Amino acid sequence: MVKNGKDCSTEEKILEAAKKVFITKGMAGARMQDIADEAGINKALLHYYFRSKDKLFETIFAQIAQRFLPRINDIFNSELSINEKIEAFCKEYIDNVLKNPFIPLFVINEMNKQPEGFVKKLFGNEKPQLDKFITQINNAVKKQEIKQVHPLQLIINTMALCVFPFLAKPIIQWVSGMNQTEFRAMLEDRKKSVPQFIIHSIKN
């Protein structure tokens, strides 16, 4: 069968549709029929390409995990300075999530529903390598280059500041009255303002 150019293969259409529906309604709330409709195909085709709802879900999830995590790991393992790492992380993270804004909610959700299974699936049984970054921070603290700060707390804070706007988008938009474009602009801005915020708070 000749693939029709761009949004070609049924498989891709399904994956795109499934992503959309899964994030909108959650894994449990998503209906195979919804996904089929969204993809503009018959429901049985879903089962032809991906045997079950769970398989479909897993496929999408695997894609996400493999796309996101290595680049983050690379940054923390690089030879950059603390400040540079924070800047690189925020840029990389926000950039990536801007392309797939549904991921944070998706991950947080499944994470909380299947704590053991999902976390292991996400990280493939080996934890993210933060050792280098952690010792880097501890050293900087000793040398009094930065304030006394627990490395893990710094990492949590950095993550928090990057992810939260994506999770809380509806509230933020409603409270602030931002439209889509303005909201996106704000996120763009945060690629720079968040690292600044963090760096200010730890610098001596």
Next chain:
Amino acid sequence: MVKNGKDCSTEEKILEAAKKVFITKGMAGARMQDIADEAGINKALLHYYFRSKDKLFETIFAQIAQRFLPRINDIFNSELSINEKIEAFCKEYIDNVLKNPFIPLFVINEMNKQPEGFVKKLFGNEKPQLDKFITQINNAVKKQEIKQVHPLQLIINTMALCVFPFLAKPIIQWVSGMNQTEFRAMLEDRKKSVPQFIIHSIKN
């Protein structure tokens, strides 16, 4: 009927059970049977006390909203200084959520599923009153008491730092290897460390 002391009325048992199940499985994933089992009663009793799944959900949600929001509003409308407000907010917020750790996920979730309806239900059609706090910040910026900072961004950052650990608990625990007690201690600590973090980052 004489209520049997503490975990008495069936109604309360249902509400407790429903909270637990709703947060664990999400609104869509929660099964009435699960809730009934968790409460140790018959499924039909759920419908006797709360007519439908939606009603039950709404009841729980209303409880939460009414308990949380006013106190936050009070803080931002008070005569405290910026730093004091940030400190008060973080303490109040983390304290409250420590009592009901499931709320953030719950809110974020429903928020994203029913953007219009839920946000309005949560805030009862009137946005939180941030005006006073915002002008307070703008004034401080003018007087160069604090760094140039967009008030909304500051609020978002504060929220982010308070909520995120609750949302990401499973990952954090897994990555850091903290047990329940240690995790709770960390949250206790953040009641003080988060305000410090924020205040450091904005002070001139």
Next chain:
DNA sequence: ATAATGTTTAACCATTTGGTTAACAAAATT
């Protein structure tokens, strides 16, 4: 005692939902 009211249960029902089947269409292979 008994009626009336409130609480709880088992059995049941209609609908929804993930998944299957068999038939049909379109490519690819021979």
Next chain:
DNA sequence: AATTTTGTTAACCAAATGGTTAAACATTAT
């Protein structure tokens, strides 16, 4: 051109699920 393989669909099925009903049980009022 014939046939095998791949892609697609409509109709169907069994299980799960939210919700109902009628009857049993308990509690209080008469």
